[in-house]
Each structure stands twice: as C-alpha cells, then as structure tokens.
Amino acid sequence: MRPEPGQVLHFSEDPAITRFEPHVAATARVPDAYVWAVDHGRAPDYWFPRQCPRVLIWPTPATTAEDRAWLGADRVHAIEYGWLRRMQTTRLYAYRFDAAPFHPIGDPPHAHVATGTVEPLGPPEPVGDLVALHERAGIELRVMANLWPFWRRVTASTLGFSGIRLRNAAPEPETASPA
Template identity: 70%
Template sequence: MRPAPGEVVHFSEDPTITRFEPHVAATARQPEAYVWAVGASSAPDYWFPRQCPRAMAWVEPSTTEADRAWLGADRVHAIEYGWLEAMRTVSLFAYRFSSASFRAFGEHAHAVVATVPVEPLGPAERVDDLFALHEEAGIELRVMRNLWAFVDLASASTLGFSGIRLGNAKARRSELHG
C-alpha cells in the first residue's frame, strides 16, 4: 500500500475520518499544527500498528561493506515479540490525499505536512497483511526480544536509520538490571 504519483497517504486505525484538521501531535517537537502524511518511499515505515515501536535500517550509497554485511539485507524493519499479535490483527487503514496541499517537512523530507484542513480523495482503504506487504516490498522484518541493541548498532553505523515510537519499546536491558 503506497500512494500513487501525485498522492500522499496517512495511515490510521480509524476508518471513519472524513476531514483531517491540523493539530499538534502528542509526540510533536514543534508547536505548529499539521496534518501529517507520507509519500511512497516512507509508506512502509507505517505498515505497523500505530503505537508499535519499530526500528528501521537500510543500505545507503555510503554504507560500508562491514555495515552492509552486519545488516544482511538492503532494508530491515525490527519490532519486539510483544507486538506480533498486534501486527497480525490490527485494523489499519490508509487515506489518500492529493499532494498539492502538502509540503515537505524537515531536512530529510521523510514526511509531508498540510497546514490547512484536507479531505481524503476517497474512503479509507483497508491495509491487509502487514507481513505480506513487507515481503512484497523486499523489506526483511525482524522480531526481537528488545530493540535497543539493534537501535544502537544501526544508528551508530553508516546505514540509514529511523526509529518510530521507541518510547513504547521495552526498557534497555541495562535498565532492567540497574
């Protein structure tokens, strides 16, 4: 599930939204109100239950051979075992929007934002089998007891890296024994 050319998409567990109003997200680092969406390249980052912590790493042109070998795939998304059932059973929906109302957000433009209310191009589309989506996209999905070793290694490497909802991940192992 990716947006078509000229579109962006927003993923939600609520299939009943008819109008998206700009708001300040609970996790926002800025005070401005936005409607958030993503383009085709970032859509896989949201093929998860909304609150699911995930770490993502991928090969960049500047990635060293050692880091490429450590990752073992072109792109990896990692979650914790505690989220497997939610991955299997979540009701996830995608809303498509015209990209005309959105602008790139941030230095790396991983997301786009609108500062005005926007209406979807049509009803919410159910996003089925999240595991199959990852497989079809060539993304290796890894399940781990704890995400932090992966986060620490990937974020300190020459790989591309992103983490979403990491505040919902299990505590670091050192925090469990300290």
C-alpha cells in the same frame, strides 16, 4: 500500499475520519499544527500498528561494505516479540490525499505536511496483512526480544535509520557490570 503519483497517504486504525484538521501531535518535535502524510518511499515506515515501536534501517551511499554486510538486506524493519500479535491482527487503513496542499518536512524530508484542513480523495482503504505487505515489498521484518541493543548498533553504523514510537519499546535490558 503506497500512494499513486501526485498523492500522499495517512495511515490510521480509525476507518471513520472524513476530514483531517491540522493539530500539534503529542509527540511532535515542532510546535506547528499539521496534517501529516507520507510519500511512496516512506509509506512502509507506517505499515504497523500506530503505537508499535520500530527500528527502520537501509543502506545509503555512505554505508560501508562492512555495515551493508551486517545488515544483510536492502531494507530491514525490526519490532519486538511483544508487538508481533498486534502486527498480525491490527486493522490498518490508508487515506489518500492529493499531494498539492502538502509540502515535505525534515532534512532530509521524512514526511509531508499540510497546514489547512484536507479531505481524503475517497474512503479509507484497508491495508491488509501487515506482515505479508512487508514480504511483498521485499522488506525483511525482524522480530527481537528488545529493540535497544539493535538500536544502539544501528545508530553507531553508517546505515540510514529511523526509530518510531521507541518510547513504547520494552525497557532497555540491564547490562552486566564487568567483574
């Protein structure tokens, strides 16, 4: 589920939204009111239940051969076992928008935002099986007990990465103190 050329998508578990009003998201790092959407490249970042914590990783031109070998795939998304059942059962919908009222945000851009009210191009589309969607896109989905050790490894690497909703992840495991 990706936008067509000239479109952006907004993913939601709510199939009844008819207009999108700009607002300041509770988790926003910017104080401005926006309607948020994603383009073709970032759409897979949102093939999850909305509140699901996830780590997204991909090689960049600066990624070392060692980190590329450690990753072992072109793109990896990681979630915790505690979210797997929701990943398998959540009904997610995609709203399509004309990209014209949106502009990229972030450096590098990670989303598109509109500052005025926007209406979808049509009714929301069911996204379908989220695990199968990852498989069809060639994205390796890794399921682990806890994201934090993986996150620490990824953020210390030369890989490109993003962490979404990490505040909802299981607490970081205690590390044993040296004897």
